[in-house]
Amino acid sequence: MSNVPADPMLPRPVRVLERRREMEGVVTLVLEGSPQEQDGFQPGQFNMLYAPGVGEVPISISGDPAEPAQLTHTIRSVGQVSHALTRLQPGDQLGVRGPFGTGWPLSDAAGSDLVVAAGGLGLAPLRPVLLAAAGNRSRFGRVVLYYGTRSPDTVLYSGELEAWRAAGIDVHVTVDRAAPGWKGEVGVVTQLMRAEHFDAGSAVALLCGPEIMMHFSAQTLSGLGIPQARIHLSMERNMNCGVGLCGHCQFGPRLVCRDGPVFSLEQVAPLMKIKEL
Amino acid sequence: MNRITPTMLAEQSFFHGMEEAHLQSIADCSRLEQYDAGSLLLHQGEEADAAHLLLEGSVALELTVPGREPLVVETLAAGELVGASWLLPPARVHFDVRARNDVISLRIATDCLRRAMEQDSSLGYVFCRRFMAVVVRRLQATRLRLMDLYGHPGLFLPEERR
Numbered sequence: 001m002s003n004v005p006a007d008p009m010l011p012r013p014v015r016v017l018e019r020r021r022e023m024e025g026v027v028t029l030v031l032e033g034s035p036q037e038q039d040g041f042q043p044g045q046f047n048m049l050y051a052p053g054v055g056e057v058p059i060s061i062s063g064d065p066a067e068p069a070q071l072t073h074t075i076r077s078v079g080q081v082s083h084a085l086t087r088l089q090p091g092d093q094l095g096v097r098g099p100f101g102t103g104w105p106l107s108d109a110a111g112s113d114l115v116v117a118a119g120g121l122g123l124a125p126l127r128p129v130l131l132a133a134a135g136n137r138s139r140f141g142r143v144v145l146y147y148g149t150r151s152p153d154t155v156l157y158s159g160e161l162e163a164w165r166a167a168g169i170d171v172h173v174t175v176d177r178a179a180p181g182w183k184g185e186v187g188v189v190t191q192l193m194r195a196e197h198f199d200a201g202s203a204v205a206l207l208c209g210p211e212i213m214m215h216f217s218a219q220t221l222s223g224l225g226i227p228q229a230r231i232h233l234s235m236e237r238n239m240n241c242g243v244g245l246c247g248h249c250q251f252g253p254r255l256v257c258r259d260g261p262v263f264s265l266e267q268v269a270p271l272m273k274i275k276e277l
Numbered sequence: 278m279n280r281i282t283p284t285m286l287a288e289q290s291f292f293h294g295m296e297e298a299h300l301q302s303i304a305d306c307s308r309l310e311q312y313d314a315g316s317l318l319l320h321q322g323e324e325a326d327a328a329h330l331l332l333e334g335s336v337a338l339e340l341t342v343p344g345r346e347p348l349v350v351e352t353l354a355a356g357e358l359v360g361a362s363w364l365l366p367p368a369r370v371h372f373d374v375r376a377r378n379d380v381i382s383l384r385i386a387t388d389c390l391r392r393a394m395e396q397d398s399s400l401g402y403v404f405c406r407r408f409m410a411v412v413v414r415r416l417q418a419t420r421l422r423l424m425d426l427y428g429h430p431g432l433f434l435p436e437e438r439r
């Protein structure tokens with residue numbers, strides 16, 4: 001039975017093990033995995049999550065690749081389906097298809113410096129990268145995280161940043177708007193990026209966040225000398241089938257669900273209309 | 278003792294590529310200063326008589342409003358030039374500039390620099406170009422912050438691409 005490949009169009013029923021409220025409107029769900037989950041996932045891949053009776057949406061896997069049996073997803077309530085998912089409680093059932101998509105090219109980065117730039121909820125698909133790097137620090141050279149978000153109360157995974165620092169990751173966090181008591185940086189994420197943090201000649205950069213944030217981050221990192229082919233972005237365009245059949249997520253000549261969501265800047269720069277690169 | 282030389286200035290990216298005579302004029306107006314964490318490099322409302330090029334450490338630009346805790350408007354790290362109000366009248370400091378950790382800065386006496394720039398307009402032009410680049414970069418960063426860069430992606434995409 002377990003040798004028969006699962007139908008990628010058929011959701012498997014799973015239960016919510018744990019629900020963590022990250023901030024207003026954002027929840028992390030830990031799901032009890034089915035036998036398929038034991039096969040693992042690549043950091044950067046996503047699942048299609050089906051909220052019973054409401055609908056299905058793509059959500060990145062934000063858990064630890066070393067613990068694939070625990071499926072972790074961080075979800076922001078923006079519409080009907082994501083809202084239904086964020087309301088699920090421990091014990092509730094939902095459907096999962098996946099994992100789908102290309103992962104971050106971590107094997108290309110082995111031995112090199114790793115530059116991770118995230119904006120807002122874009123930290124979720126990069127959390128597996130940071131956990132993998134923290135768990136096997138000698139696999140990479142320097143690992144630097146640039147994380148920008150709106151305000152101190154929207155810092156995602158705020159309880160984990162210290163552990164990442166302790167594991168040897170150079171963590172930089174900045175907010176657009178400070179609040180009393182905030183001791184960190186204030187400014188836009190691109191202001192954190194500095195040539196002395198990494199070796200631009202060999203570094204691999206991974207970017208995730210709203211496209212506008214990735215646009216400016218890519219421009220800055222490229223300006224600091226990282227070649228376009230080594231800057232990778234997760235293009236989270238909306239999709240339907242998740243397996244390259246329906247064409248809903250067409251992005252130029254590519255399909256985000258099948259060929260992405262991770263693309264190199266070289267592949268997507270013309271489509272993002274990045275000027276002066 | 279703390280004599281600043283053109284060579285020392287040339288190591289800072291703000292001054293990269295400037296000619297020796299210009300660097301000498303700026304060095305003549307400059308000295309090294311140290312600030313303990315928590316102390317102020319510039320005081321809001323006071324006469325703007327200095328600019329600081331941060332060599333080590335970082336600072337917070339704070340706006341003090343009566344009845345409120347000081348609000349951090351922006352933080353700036355080593356390599357940045359701090360203090361922009363001195364060039365134009367009324368030359369009053371807009372923000373408290375507080376050391377977030379131990380800071381070493383190159384303090385430029387701006388009266389001295391202004392006089393040097395008035396005597397040598399090529400120095401004035403070269404310095405103002407670089408100064409303008411800093412101001413434009415900060416303006417761009419402020420614009421990006423106004424755009425609420427990290428909000429839900431759907432807000433930024435045209436309907437057909439969502």
Ligand SMILES: Cc1cc2nc3c(=O)[nH]c(=O)nc-3n(C[C@H](O)[C@H](O)[C@H](O)COP(=O)(O)OP(=O)(O)OC[C@H]3O[C@@H](n4cnc5c(N)ncnc54)[C@H](O)[C@@H]3O)c2cc1C
Pocket residue numbers: 046055057058059060061074075076077078079080081082083121124125235236237238239261430431432434439
């Ligand atoms: C590969 C991939 C990974 C993703 N990972 C995550 C994740 O880890 N966590 C998370 O919270 N969300 C993630 N998303 C986005 C998530 O899929 C959407 O928020 C969800 O589909 C919205 O569905 P809905 O029914 O709740 O809202 P809808 O009613 O469908 O949409 C609400 C509003 O958001 C807009 N919108 C929806 N999806 C997108 C999108 N992808 N880009 C731009 N605008 C959009 C809609 O146009 C509408 O204005 C991911 C998307 C993709 C493609």
